[in-house]
Amino acid sequence: xxxxxxxxxxxxxxxxxxxxxxxxxxNSRISLILLVIAVVYLILSYQLPxxxxxxxxxxxxxxxxxxxxxxxxILLFFSKDNETEEQRQxxxxxxxxxxxxLGVGALIFLxxxxxEILGFIVVSALFIFFCSIFxxxxxxxxxxxxxxxxxxxxxxxxxxxxxxxxxxxxxxL
Amino acid sequence: MGAIEGIITGFQTxxxxxxxxxxxxxxxxGTFIGMLPGLGPISAIAVMIPITFGMDPTVALIMMAGVYxxxxxxxxxxxxxxxxxxxxxxxxxxxxxxxxxxxxxxxxALAIAAIASFVGGxxxxxxxxLLAPMLASVAISFSPAAYFALMLLGLTAISSLSEGSxxxxxxxxxxxxxxxxxxxxxxxxxxxxTFGNTNLLxxxxxxxxxxxxxxxxxxxxxxxNRKDKSIQNAHKIGSLKLSKQDWKEMTGPMSxxxxxxFILGVLPGAGATIASFISYITEKRISKNPEExxxxxxxxxxxxxTSNNAATSGAFVPLLSLGIPGSGTTAVLLGAFLVLGVQPGxxxxxxxxxxxxxxxxxxxxxxxFLLILNLPLIPYIAKILMVxxxxxxxxxxxFSMIGVYAISFNTFxxxxxxxxxVVGFLMRLFSFPAPPFILAFILGGMLEQSFRQSLTISxxxxxxxxxxxxxxSILAVAALSLFVPLISKLRKGNNNAKKKH
Numbered sequence: 312x313x314x315x316x317x318x319x320x321x322x323x324x325x326x327x328x329x330x331x332x333x334x335x336x337x338n339s340r341i342s343l344i345l346l347v348i349a350v351v352y353l354i355l356s357y358q359l360p361x362x363x364x365x366x367x368x369x370x371x372x373x374x375x376x377x378x379x380x381x382x383x384x385i386l387l388f389f390s391k392d393n394e395t396e397e398q399r400q401x402x403x404x405x406x407x408x409x410x411x412x413l414g415v416g417a418l419i420f421l422x423x424x425x426x427e428i429l430g431f432i433v434v435s436a437l438f439i440f441f442c443s444i445f446x447x448x449x450x451x452x453x454x455x456x457x458x459x460x461x462x463x464x465x466x467x468x469x470x471x472x473x474x475x476x477x478x479x480x481x482x483x484l
Numbered sequence: 485m486g487a488i489e490g491i492i493t494g495f496q497t498x499x500x501x502x503x504x505x506x507x508x509x510x511x512x513x514g515t516f517i518g519m520l521p522g523l524g525p526i527s528a529i530a531v532m533i534p535i536t537f538g539m540d541p542t543v544a545l546i547m548m549a550g551v552y553x554x555x556x557x558x559x560x561x562x563x564x565x566x567x568x569x570x571x572x573x574x575x576x577x578x579x580x581x582x583x584x585x586x587x588x589x590x591x592x593a594l595a596i597a598a599i600a601s602f603v604g605g606x607x608x609x610x611x612x613x614l615l616a617p618m619l620a621s622v623a624i625s626f627s628p629a630a631y632f633a634l635m636l637l638g639l640t641a642i643s644s645l646s647e648g649s650x651x652x653x654x655x656x657x658x659x660x661x662x663x664x665x666x667x668x669x670x671x672x673x674x675x676x677x678t679f680g681n682t683n684l685l686x687x688x689x690x691x692x693x694x695x696x697x698x699x700x701x702x703x704x705x706x707x708x709n710r711k712d713k714s715i716q717n718a719h720k721i722g723s724l725k726l727s728k729q730d731w732k733e734m735t736g737p738m739s740x741x742x743x744x745x746f747i748l749g750v751l752p753g754a755g756a757t758i759a760s761f762i763s764y765i766t767e768k769r770i771s772k773n774p775e776e777x778x779x780x781x782x783x784x785x786x787x788x789x790t791s792n793n794a795a796t797s798g799a800f801v802p803l804l805s806l807g808i809p810g811s812g813t814t815a816v817l818l819g820a821f822l823v824l825g826v827q828p829g830x831x832x833x834x835x836x837x838x839x840x841x842x843x844x845x846x847x848x849x850x851x852x853f854l855l856i857l858n859l860p861l862i863p864y865i866a867k868i869l870m871v872x873x874x875x876x877x878x879x880x881x882x883f884s885m886i887g888v889y890a891i892s893f894n895t896f897x898x899x900x901x902x903x904x905x906v907v908g909f910l911m912r913l914f915s916f917p918a919p920p921f922i923l924a925f926i927l928g929g930m931l932e933q934s935f936r937q938s939l940t941i942s943x944x945x946x947x948x949x950x951x952x953x954x955x956x957s958i959l960a961v962a963a964l965s966l967f968v969p970l971i972s973k974l975r976k977g978n979n980n981a982k983k984k985h
Contacts, residue, residue: 380655387655394915398648443877
């Protein structure tokens with residue numbers, strides 16, 4: 312009974328193979344995503360307000376671009392994958408490395424979030440220190456010296472020499 | 485003001501103490517960043533932009549030009565020493581430079597590269613001095629329709645010449661154009677795609693795109709390759725001396741490829757990468773002993789090195805005289821011009837001769853510095869390759885962040901930077917080239933303006949694009965640039981099919 316249920320819940324076999332065959336190529340999958348982007352962009356373009364006395368209004372170019380993307384996405388859907396083996400290999404990222412990328416992304420996010428709260432020197436020093444450790448740098452003393460000295464040096468260059476003020480944050484500068 | 489007076493002004497500007505100092509800094513930093521694996525001239529220029537705020541625009545731009553050709557040269561150093569080109573324009577350099585270094589002649593290879601770059605750079609600056617003013621005086625009478633056609637040509641050329649699929653390159657260009665439509669429309673004041681967010685009213689800053697798509701995306705690749713040990717095994721430099729025989733072998737390729745490289749640099753879409761490959765291939769084809777190529781041939785190293793430096797000067801021709809960049813790198817350079825309030829184009833030569841000629845003349849000084857800097861100092865500069873990868877990655881990320889923050893003082897732009905970093909990395913993974921994106925982003929505003937101006941002049945009739953003979957011929961070339969590679973691809977496919985049968 313359970314087996315029967317699971318079979319009936321799945322897609323009919325022929326349909327499924329067809330769908331898989333169509334979506335097997337990377338190009339067709341990407342082109343579907345691009346089509347979605349193009350449609351959303353087009354919907355927004357058609358909602359742009361228009362004015363009476365303009366020959367070409369602000370919506371002309373966006374509409375053209377949207378339709379152009381639709382056209383190119385369709386072209387991509389039917390074009391063969393002629394990537395080299397090397398290009399394909401690039402996508403073979405081990406799970407652990409994806410974690411690394413996401414981790415660095417999260418650190419960057421924290422950096423941005425804390426930048427105006429804690430100030431440039433503190434956040435940059437912490438970022439360089441922890442990001443380097445996270446990526447496998449072992450010598451903590453060198454790391455500590457470099458991260459603090461570097462952040463302070465950059466802060467000085469920007470605020471004093473280039474007259475660009477960076478957030479000073481919690482430090483009494 | 486005549487050309488002679490202009491050149492004199494240029495010499496006065498370029499030979500001021502301040503300019504000489506900043507050319508040196510620009511070339512040095514460019515070499516430094518270009519040498520880092522993965523970081524090319526686009527990242528180098530983008531990172532340097534905030535530093536130029538508040539500087540005299542002439543001096544700032546002279547420095548930026550130095551960063552550009554310095555970065556190309558720096559790339560060849562890592563190509564030779566590590567077989568890890570920092571810049572795509574120096575991939576061809578590694579073909580013969582790396583084997584030469586493996587033989588224990590790294591010093592010789594670096595010396596050949598430095599001299600070839602110097603010759604290529606210097607010869608092409610002479611050509612730039614002749615061609616840029618000529619083109620500017622022609623371009624001054626171009627109609628908006630002709631400008632529209634020119635920019636379209638830039639986009640189609642870069643798309644058809646990009647590595648891999650042309651369709652993907654075109655998609656990349658359309659996406660770049662779409663991103664630039666965000667913000668208040670400059671002509672009607674309509675808010676487009678801002679979603680009521682005040683941060684988006686002015687649109688996205690080009691530094692967000694340049695640093696995101698290039699620097700941050702490169703960081704992702706660096707993270708994945710951080711355990712690559714080749715860096716630690718850099719070859720010993722050895723003697724920098726060249727024999728008489730070497731000199732003799734170099735003269736031929738250097739004189740040929742200074743010209744070829746320059747011409748390819750002027751053409752839209754081509755630039756240093758394509759120039760260096762074409763030079764390498766032609767040199768191999770005309771060589772009496774092509775079997776030496778790829779095994780450390782002097783000619784095989786001198787040809788692409790001359791060519792990529794000649795192409796960088798060539799790329800300044802359309803940038804300075806038309807105001808239209810032909811490549812991703814010059815597009816970012818145009819961004820740097822605009823940040824400093826300088827609009828390159830046919831009027832630049834007459835309105836601000838000190839900038840126009842100052843940049844050109846400063847390239848002579850820059851090339852000399854490149855030679856001085858690189859011959860004796862290269863073993864020391866190459867030490868940067870020993871910086872541990874994790875530290876390097878953290879520093880590059882931080883530099884990209886300050887670059888954007890210093891322009892907007894706004895964390896919203898930093899989140900956007902992160903977003904475009906992800907987009908740039910995904911584009912790399914799925915083989916969508918990024919240069920068409922950045923070129924379209926930078927040209928987009930001007931492209932839309934000239935398009936709407938033309939149609940306003942003609943009361944909405946598209947015939948305006950076909951009445952102007954200049955516009956028609958450029959549009960025809962643009963169409964050809966898309967279809968010729970397609971046809972040749974099809975023909976190749978047919979030939980292959982025939983061979984199989």
